[in-house]
Amino acid sequence: MKEVFLNVRENTELAKGIVKMKLYCSSLPEFTPGQFVNLSVGNFDGVLLRRPISVYKFNAAESTFEIIFEVKGKGTTFLSRLKGGNIPATLFLGNGFELGANVKKVALIGGGLGCPPLYSVIEKYKASGVKFYTYLGFSSESKAICVDDFSKASEKLTVTTDDGSLGEKNFITNAFKKDIFAVNPDVVLACGPTPMFKALKALNTGIPTFISTEARMGCGIGACYVCTCATLTGNRRVCTDGPVFNLKEVIL
Amino acid sequence: MIYSPLAVKICGVDFKNPVITASGTFAFGFEFSKLFDIDKLGGISVKGVTREKREGNPGPRIAETYGGVLNSVGLQNPGVEVFINNFLPFLQSKKAAVIVNIAGNTESDYCYLAERLSGTGVSMIELNISCPNVKEGGLAFGVKPDTIQSITREVKKRSKKPLIVKLSPNVADIAENARAAEYGGADAVSLINTVRGMAVDADTRRPLLKNITGGLSGPAIKPIALAMVWQVYNAVKIPIIGMGGIMTANDAVEFILCGATAVQVGTGNLINPLTASNIIDGLRKYVEKNKLGNLQEIRGKLLID
Ligand SMILES: Cc1cc2nc3c(=O)[nH]c(=O)nc-3n(C[C@H](O)[C@H](O)[C@H](O)COP(=O)(O)O)c2cc1C
Ligand code: FES
Numbered sequence: 001m002k003e004v005f006l007n008v009r010e011n012t013e014l015a016k017g018i019v020k021m022k023l024y025c026s027s028l029p030e031f032t033p034g035q036f037v038n039l040s041v042g043n044f045d046g047v048l049l050r051r052p053i054s055v056y057k058f059n060a061a062e063s064t065f066e067i068i069f070e071v072k073g074k075g076t077t078f079l080s081r082l083k084g085g086n087i088p089a090t091l092f093l094g095n096g097f098e099l100g101a102n103v104k105k106v107a108l109i110g111g112g113l114g115c116p117p118l119y120s121v122i123e124k125y126k127a128s129g130v131k132f133y134t135y136l137g138f139s140s141e142s143k144a145i146c147v148d149d150f151s152k153a154s155e156k157l158t159v160t161t162d163d164g165s166l167g168e169k170n171f172i173t174n175a176f177k178k179d180i181f182a183v184n185p186d187v188v189l190a191c192g193p194t195p196m197f198k199a200l201k202a203l204n205t206g207i208p209t210f211i212s213t214e215a216r217m218g219c220g221i222g223a224c225y226v227c228t229c230a231t232l233t234g235n236r237r238v239c240t241d242g243p244v245f246n247l248k249e250v251i252l
Numbered sequence: 253m254i255y256s257p258l259a260v261k262i263c264g265v266d267f268k269n270p271v272i273t274a275s276g277t278f279a280f281g282f283e284f285s286k287l288f289d290i291d292k293l294g295g296i297s298v299k300g301v302t303r304e305k306r307e308g309n310p311g312p313r314i315a316e317t318y319g320g321v322l323n324s325v326g327l328q329n330p331g332v333e334v335f336i337n338n339f340l341p342f343l344q345s346k347k348a349a350v351i352v353n354i355a356g357n358t359e360s361d362y363c364y365l366a367e368r369l370s371g372t373g374v375s376m377i378e379l380n381i382s383c384p385n386v387k388e389g390g391l392a393f394g395v396k397p398d399t400i401q402s403i404t405r406e407v408k409k410r411s412k413k414p415l416i417v418k419l420s421p422n423v424a425d426i427a428e429n430a431r432a433a434e435y436g437g438a439d440a441v442s443l444i445n446t447v448r449g450m451a452v453d454a455d456t457r458r459p460l461l462k463n464i465t466g467g468l469s470g471p472a473i474k475p476i477a478l479a480m481v482w483q484v485y486n487a488v489k490i491p492i493i494g495m496g497g498i499m500t501a502n503d504a505v506e507f508i509l510c511g512a513t514a515v516q517v518g519t520g521n522l523i524n525p526l527t528a529s530n531i532i533d534g535l536r537k538y539v540e541k542n543k544l545g546n547l548q549e550i551r552g553k554l555l556i557d
Contacts (some may be wrong), residue, residue: 003287003525043434043499046318048470048523073318088524090287216314218321218522221287223279225299226314228351235307235328249303 001093002029003220006039007085009064014145016204017071018057018113023087024064024089031058032096034191034212034244037067040088041075051075052193052217052239053189055092056116056146057123061118063110068116068145093220094243097210099122099130107185107207108134108154109176111192115146117212118191121151131155133183137172137192141165156183173199180205190247198252209247213238257539258532260294262491262513263414263439263455265349265375267294270547272502273506273533274495274518275300275353275378275418276325280339281346292532295349297442297516298335300380302354303361305331309385315460320472320497321519322449324463326385329354332368333444340372351374351416357388359403363410368483370412374442377413379404379438382420384467397432414439416493419484421473422448426480427487434488440515441492442553443484446476470519471497478510485511485552499527501534511552 010022015128023037031122038050057066079087099106099121106125115136122132134154138144140163147166151157159167159173168175173196180209190200191212201207215238218224222240229238230251236242258269272295278284281296290296308328317321329335333353343350352374354365364491366377371492381403393403400417408415417433419426422442430441435538446467451460459465477496484492494512497519498504520527 001286033477043523047316048319048519049314049316050523051322088527119300216312218314218323219283219525220275221283221525222279223283224314224323224522225279225308225325226311226323228308228311228328230310235311 001090003088003090005086006089008087009081009085011080013128014068016142018068018143018145019071020066020068022066023063024062025231026063028060028063028065029092031055031065031092032098033124034096034117035092035094036243037089037091038093038217039079041078044078045074046126047074047078048152049218050090050220051079052093052220054117054212055120058120068113070113076149090220093239097212099125103130103133103186104184105133105178105183107183107188108132109172109188109190109192109196110135111137111172111196112143114192114212115150117147118189121189122150126153133185134181135176136173137161137196138166138188139163171199172196173203177203195251195252197247197250201247201252211247211250212243212245213245214248216244255523257544258535259546260513260548262450262493263376265414267349267514268347269294269532269535270508270514271528272297272351272493272514272516273381273521273528273553274516277518277521280335281343282339283480284521284525285453286477291347292529293348294514295375296343297351297353297378298343300353300355300383301335301365302327303327303332303354303364309331310358312460312462313330315466317468318452318472319450320468320470321522322451322461322466322468323446324461324466326463327383330366336372337543340374344373351376351378353378353380355380355383355390359393359406362403362407364488366407366411366415370410372536377411378416378418378442379407379417380445382418384420384446384448384465385420385463391422392422394429395423397428400429401432401436404433404438408437416442418438418445419443420445421476421480425484429435430484430488434490438490438542440491440493441484441488442495444473444480444496445474447476469496471499473497479505481507481512482510482520482554497529498531499523501531501538504531504535505538505550507545508551508555513548513551
């Protein structure tokens with residue numbers, strides 16, 4: 001983990017209200033897929049806290065990484081307008097997704113803004129021959145993101161929307177359920193809203209399942225205990241003990 | 253101790269500068285040590301420690317408000333024995349004074365903790381009778397002058413370490429409470445703890461914190477904190493450690509002008525992990541620019557016509 005200044009290399013609107021940013025730093029620390037960055041929003045119109053945002057793509061050669069976020073309030077509005085530099089940030093934070101050497105087939109399940117961090121897993125493990133079966137759910141076509149990237153990198157991609165405007169009209173966990181036996185993944189990695197995690201838990205697949213959780217944060221480095229996640233072993237810090245937890249352990 | 257224009261002695265304890273990280277925002281120092289050299293700090297006030305391990309309140313535990321932060325952590329910590337065995341050795345290997353913030357449900361919890369920590373290498377004990385986020389103990393002891401005086405007296409009897417009493421702003425008269433702590437034998441007072449506050453989402457019609465109410469900190473509370481430090485400065489003789497919304501060296505100077513001997517930085521650490529370190533650099537520049545031999549020369553020297 002490191003405190004750095006970031007420069008904005010690219011800033012594009014991916015979908016309505018959803019921004020993709022490419023950020024550069026001369027000396028990026030090591031990165032594990034699923035980790036996040038804590039970005040300063042300056043001291044702007046009463047907004048103070050940094051915004052934790054997960055990493056979509058990581059490029060060591062370029063010393064850049066990409067993030068995708070939804071413009072929701074003052075903080076993200078400020079970030080979406082940034083050009084150039086120097087944004088103070090702490091990176092890379094949290095435990096991230098680690099795949100064991102014996103994992104050959106992975107099911108990725110993403111919901112909305114939870115999809116991007118799953119792509120960083122493909123980026124890292126694709127070269128070592130791991131196969132990815134990807135399930136992405138969105139509210140509607142206008143909010144769909146990263147579909148092309150996942151489509152190119154996955155053995156199979158399934159997309160669902162709540163309104164049927166793209167792919168099947170269904171919940172993404174239902175689409176996954178139909179495929180479980182055919183795909184038979186060694187591990188399931190998921191990132192999305194809590195109802196999606198609840199649906200996933202209800203599937204009771206028996207397959208090791210890891211979820212990337214979200215919480216409002218303060219420090220992002222494990223020192224303030226505000227980002228709590230209730231687990232079978234007590235309240236854990238999302239920023240440091242997570243954001244990735246074993247689905248079995250999390251009390252949803 | 254090497255002469256430094258920022259050095260200060262508080263209740264016999266040497267601080268190489270008056271900047272202390274505030275309880276609850278810096279855990280036990282380890283995490284921040286990965287981002288900057290914490291040897292540089294004057295002191296570290298650790299997360300509130302209780303007799304037994306505590307899980308704290310359910311989340312969400314934080315919400316942002318205009319210029320401020322609400323929290324309802326509720327004293328999550330591993331308990332005093334784990335603190336002493338697993339975390340204290342690291343802190344003691346550092347060059348910052350170690351202040352242990354203690355909390356309990358009963359007077360005997362506080363006394364036990366003071367006695368237990370007296371046998372360790374910690375520098376000072378900070379009696380947290382001002383946490384707004386726990387049901388028992390905490391603020392229950394910190395509102396009325398008579399209970400403040402009696403708990404201070406009982407804990408002081410059992411403490412071999414200098415005792416700081418941390419005061420709440422959610423009270424009728426903080427100056428009177430500071431005086432009660434002084435009568436009870438406190439070696440110093442620290443103030444302010446968080447201001448009780450609440451945030452509501454009009455769309456979902458829900459409170460932003462699971463706990464409904466929480467403690468407000470950050471720049472939004474600085475004017476309240478300054479006024480209270482000034483009131484307390486005019487009421488007691490013991491040293492004052494001031495805090496509430498300190499983000500810059502100038503903020504720290506303002507507290508010192510109002511009578512604080514040292515300051516604590518809390519929410520500032522969350523906004524930028526280098527805040528405390530930057531404040532120390534800024535204070536050094538301030539003494540140079542103003543040609544002060546020691547920063548303490550301006551303590552309480554607010555200019556009033
Ligand atoms: C997340 C958080 C946790 C805190 N935990 C404690 C605590 O355990 N004990 C305590 O005495 N004060 C605690 N406080 C209060 C701070 O130490 C400090 O008194 C208060 O936040 C005002 O200073 P600030 O505006 O610089 O943050 C906490 C504050 C925050 C923001
Ligand atoms: S955000 Fe501070 S501990 Fe997680």
